[in-house]
Amino acid sequence: MSQIGVDQWVEQSDERRQDYQGWTAPARRLFDKLAPGGRLALFLLVAAAYPFFVRGSDVRVGITILLLAMVALGLNVVVGWAGLLDLGYVAFYGFGAYFYAIVASNQLPAHWPTWIAIPVIVAASALLGALLSLPSRRLVGDYLAIMTLFFAQVFVELVRNFERLPFVSDDLNLTGGPNGIPGVFPWELFGFSFNTFHRNYYLALAFVGLLIIGLHNLNDSRTGRAWRALREDTLAAEHMTTPVNRLKMLAFAVGAGIAGLTGTLFAAVQVGVFPNNFNLFFLITMYAAVILGGSGSIPGVVLGAIAIAYTPELLRDPGKAGWLFYIGLVVLLVVVVRRWERIAATVGGVIVFGFIVRVVASGIWDEATMGEANDTFISRLIDDWVLVLGAQSDVITNYAFVLAVVGMLTVVVASGWWKIAALIPTIYLAVLVWENKLAFQPSITRQLLFGGVLVVMMAVRPQGLLGTKRVEII
Numbered sequence: 001m002s003q004i005g006v007d008q009w010v011e012q013s014d015e016r017r018q019d020y021q022g023w024t025a026p027a028r029r030l031f032d033k034l035a036p037g038g039r040l041a042l043f044l045l046v047a048a049a050y051p052f053f054v055r056g057s058d059v060r061v062g063i064t065i066l067l068l069a070m071v072a073l074g075l076n077v078v079v080g081w082a083g084l085l086d087l088g089y090v091a092f093y094g095f096g097a098y099f100y101a102i103v104a105s106n107q108l109p110a111h112w113p114t115w116i117a118i119p120v121i122v123a124a125s126a127l128l129g130a131l132l133s134l135p136s137r138r139l140v141g142d143y144l145a146i147m148t149l150f151f152a153q154v155f156v157e158l159v160r161n162f163e164r165l166p167f168v169s170d171d172l173n174l175t176g177g178p179n180g181i182p183g184v185f186p187w188e189l190f191g192f193s194f195n196t197f198h199r200n201y202y203l204a205l206a207f208v209g210l211l212i213i214g215l216h217n218l219n220d221s222r223t224g225r226a227w228r229a230l231r232e233d234t235l236a237a238e239h240m241t242t243p244v245n246r247l248k249m250l251a252f253a254v255g256a257g258i259a260g261l262t263g264t265l266f267a268a269v270q271v272g273v274f275p276n277n278f279n280l281f282f283l284i285t286m287y288a289a290v291i292l293g294g295s296g297s298i299p300g301v302v303l304g305a306i307a308i309a310y311t312p313e314l315l316r317d318p319g320k321a322g323w324l325f326y327i328g329l330v331v332l333l334v335v336v337v338r339r340w341e342r343i344a345a346t347v348g349g350v351i352v353f354g355f356i357v358r359v360v361a362s363g364i365w366d367e368a369t370m371g372e373a374n375d376t377f378i379s380r381l382i383d384d385w386v387l388v389l390g391a392q393s394d395v396i397t398n399y400a401f402v403l404a405v406v407g408m409l410t411v412v413v414a415s416g417w418w419k420i421a422a423l424i425p426t427i428y429l430a431v432l433v434w435e436n437k438l439a440f441q442p443s444i445t446r447q448l449l450f451g452g453v454l455v456v457m458m459a460v461r462p463q464g465l466l467g468t469k470r471v472e473i474i
Contacts, residue, residue, distance in 0.1 A: 069302045070211060071259055077251055087146075093282075107174065125261070133248050137245050203265070204265060207261070321445070
């Protein structure tokens with residue numbers, strides 16, 4: 001906000017100088033110096049080289065990242081730019097996937113060529129998005145979210161139960177029911193079949209690049225500026241003669257079209273579609289990518305998709321998962337505490353606290369140190385510090401987890417040395433729960449990690465990693 005007697009350029013310069021503080025300042029300064037075209041070229045160059053340095057199975061992970069980036073970029077149009085809380089977005093993704101699976105498999109007697117199927121599916125998805133936007137003329141906020149969430153659940157139930165069309169022969173199985181549609185054909189364009197992971201990876205990468213270019217130009221256009229005005233204040237935008245309803249419909253249509261396109265590629269890569277592919281957890285995953293990277297930021301959404309999609313792969317390997325967990329603790333410590341003398345005091349306090357707990361617990365209960373440590377370098381290193389429980393470890397770790405959550409909430413609301421005092425036992429409890437339970441249950445760990453990262457991000461940096469800080473005038 002401009003101040004009286006302060007030149008606007010000087011004020012912006014001061015804000016930029018404040019932004020370039022902290023241990024991430026050099027990276028942010030270098031990133032901001034690159035033009036948008038240079039950033040995109042650098043990203044595409046690194047992404048194109050990725051398959052040459054990884055195993056074949058990791059190329060599949062790269063495809064998952066790119067698909068999540070594509071669908072998250074579409075969601076960013078609706079949520080990040082237009083400010084519409086669409087919880088039914090996953091249905092457009094599923095609609096595109098099922099549509100392609102029906103016309104490009106043995107579900108129907110006739111198979112559509114890819115060059116016909118893709119434009120038709122994208123147009124149908126955009127039309128479906130425009131139709132869903134009609135209630136948004138009257139519904140906003142929580143009411144719009146409830147309505148769109150209902151649409152997503154209806155879609156899942158339809159594909160799970162709507163196996164046959166009425167008044168059609170019983171031999172026609174449209175959606176496959178709970179078993180889904182297997183045997184989906186790959187994309188074939190200009191006589192070229194995308195039937196390998198490497199080919200699909202570069203196809204998805206090309207689409208990500210085209211989407212980034214197209215959405216960047218759209219964001220800088222009159223429509224993009226109107227969307228942002230709609231997001232900030234719908235009533236004010238309407239009083240400025242902005243076509244609010246038409247903009248809402250356009251945002252839904254563009255986002256749904258991108259989701260439908262991504263769904264077709266997903267169905268071809270997976271060689272099948274199933275109802276559980278489009279459940280509530282995947283909706284949360286998409287929103288996590290947008291929120292973590294920064295709602296409204298194209299580079300942020302791509303970065304968020306990379307972080308969200310690659311993290312589960314790290315958790316499959318106990319060694320990598322351990323490194324990820326402890327690096328996350330260090331980053332959390334630096335972000336929350338910030339001042340180096342307090343960071344040193346916190347680390348020292350955690351070490352002393354751990355030894356005290358171990359001595360007291362082993363003196364009271366023999367089973368407190370009878371468990372076996374994980375077979376990883378870090379676990380062996382701290383084996384004599386953290387409690388590795390024997391019997392009843394599940395019960396104790398459950399209580400420890402609850403206490404760790406309470407401690408984290410206390411850290412968020414506390415300040416000064418009270419924050420340090422709450423952080424010391426919280427870190428120890430987190431390590432205790434990790435070494436005794438979460439390291440052995442990657443699926444639960446992934447969900448907890450998503451929730452924990454989003455909670456911390458909302459408390460420490462609400463705008464996301466690369467999002468823009470907003471100032472609301474009330």
